[in-house]
Amino acid sequence: MxxxxxxxxxxxxxxxxxxxxxxxxxxxxxxxxxxxxxxxxxxxxxxxxxxxxxxxxxxxxxxxxxxxxxxxxxxxxxxxxxxxxxxxxxxxxxxxxxxxxxxxxxxxxxxxxxxxxxxxxxxxxxxxxxxxxxxxxxxxxxxxxxxxxxxxxxxxxxxxxxxxxxxxxxxxxIILGHAVSSPMNVIGAIGAYASIQRELGRPLCFPGGGRYVHAGxxxxxxxxxxxxxxxxxxxxxxxxxxVNGDMLVWQDVWPAIAAHFGMAVGEPTPLRLAEEMPRHEATWQRLVQHHDLQPLTLAQLLGSSWQFTDRTFGHGLETPLDRIVSPIKLYQAGFNGCEDTEDALIHWLARMQQSRLLPA
Structure with a gap:
């Protein structure tokens, strides 16, 4: 070898x-x-x-x-x-x-x-x-x-x-995985948003814009x-x-994300995460202490990911543009890999929890 x-x-x-x-x-x-x-x-x-x-x-x-x-x-x-x-x-x-x-x-x-x-x-x-x-x-x-x-x-x-x-x-x-301080970590942003909403006793409301099709x-x-x-x-x-091989519409995977955190799905509520979520640093630090998470601020954990997630969620857009790319060339070359995007979202949320970056 x-x-x-x-x-x-x-x-x-x-x-x-x-x-x-x-x-x-x-x-x-x-x-x-x-x-x-x-x-x-x-x-x-x-x-x-x-x-x-x-x-x-x-x-x-x-x-x-x-x-x-x-x-x-x-x-x-x-x-x-x-x-x-x-x-x-x-x-x-x-x-x-x-x-x-x-x-x-x-x-x-x-x-x-x-x-x-x-x-x-x-x-x-x-x-x-x-x-x-x-x-x-x-x-x-x-x-x-x-x-x-x-x-x-x-x-x-x-x-x-x-x-x-x-x-x-x-x-x-849309890359799904996790890394501390990545500027485009949508998994981390979703997880922190859900954890804070749960701590505040709120349902998990989708904060973005209208439906559109893209891929993870x-x-x-x-x-x-x-x-x-x-x-x-x-x-x-x-x-x-x-790309994973399937399509992604955020509103359609939202119930699975809510279920992972044991939360009810709320009505869609537009929210600019990059503006709103930094205001919840005190809540996040309470979660860090209570769940023995790695001692990171939201900014240290997520970098610019709130801004990236706003864009990925189509915030402020009633009809975001579909963003679809073809994976055919890679398949024709002989690569046969694929992933279920909903399963991948849950996998990486769980990995961040296991790594003490998000509360379970």
Whole structure:
């Protein structure tokens, strides 16, 4: 059995954490976790503490990447104002520089590098600001808007000239998993919102806008898709949408979420979570004390996730735009993974409870 070594950049994020768990459980992979923050010890996982925005530090760390054969790049820089940052030139430049600094270090320290997997998202299609044809497909030309994905992908194509490695772009939609301080942790936001409402004796009211159809991407599924891309020649220099395989309408899974918390479903009650929920810090701290949770504030736990969840829930929109992408290309390539989105939501809520991040 040929051993492979995966470097996971952004190891404390939602996808990075799922990748560590998945690849370290496989018998033929060793894993190097790259992040600024520490990670829990795990078998066959070695941690490299590194700030990818620091070019000098990356150069000095090149030796830490000896033996790396594969890279999964999930590192991300977001501004505190999450949505405004998506069109911010400085945000794009920082994300580009982070990848460039790591590629420079790998060119020095990892001559055996064979494959790079990199995460994008459905902002590639413009789904975050406009109606696009249904379903969105990878073969379309680039959407006419600036996003850091294009800068990173162009850099990869430039660096690939004369190199021995290939790369694969993975495009999930609403990522389901958990990670502390992630700016887009809808699971954590739902769980904290439900826990606070329950503590206040209220039913679980859906706080968003009108119904619309989109999809979830379980982080465990993304990790499996990343392994497929890393180990199958058909995926070389390709782009794949990675979604669970079913559809998601928040109002239709809301009863299952309420049942998980032992709550009644209330009438839909529009609420801008990013404005309202920080006001409940005292209630949250009461829950932290009573349930012996990890001693985190809402801001420390969720980052900008309230704002992301408002957008995901279609807050303020009577008829949000459907956001549907096609998973067919990935299936046709030979990947057969799928997840039930309702089950995934409950799984990750339970995982956050087991990790003492949410009250049971």
């Amino acid at each position: 040929t051993r492979k070594t995966l470097l996971v950049a952004g190891a404390t994020g939602i996808v990075g954490a799922a990748a560590l768990e998945h690849f370290s459980a496989q018998g033929d992979w060793d894993v190097v976790a790259l992040s600024r923050r520490a990670i829990p010890p795990a078998p066959r996982v070695r941690h490299v503490a590194l700030d990818l925005t620091d070019a000098t530090a990356c150069q000095r760390s090149a030796g830490a990447f000896e033996g790396v054969t594969h890279l999964l790049y999930t590192a991300l820089y977001e501004k505190p104002d999450l949505v405004a940052g998506w069109r911010d030139a400085q945000q794009m430049e920082v994300n580009l520089a982070m990848l460039r600094h790591l590629l420079d270090a790998l060119a020095l320290g990892a001559p055996q590098l064979r494959h790079i997997g990199i995460l994008q998202g459905t902002k590639a299609y413009g789904l975050h600001h406009t109606q696009v044809p249904v379903p969105a497909k990878e073969r379309w030309p680039r959407a006419p808007h600036d996003v850091f994905y294009w800068h990173q992908e162009d850099l990869l194509r430039e660096r690939q000239a004369g190199a021995a490695w290939t790369f694969t772009v993975l495009r999930p939609q 991407s379980d982080s465990r599924l993304i990790a499996r898709a990343a392994e497929f891309a890393a180990t199958h020649a058909v995926a070389a220099n390709e782009t794949y949408n990675v």
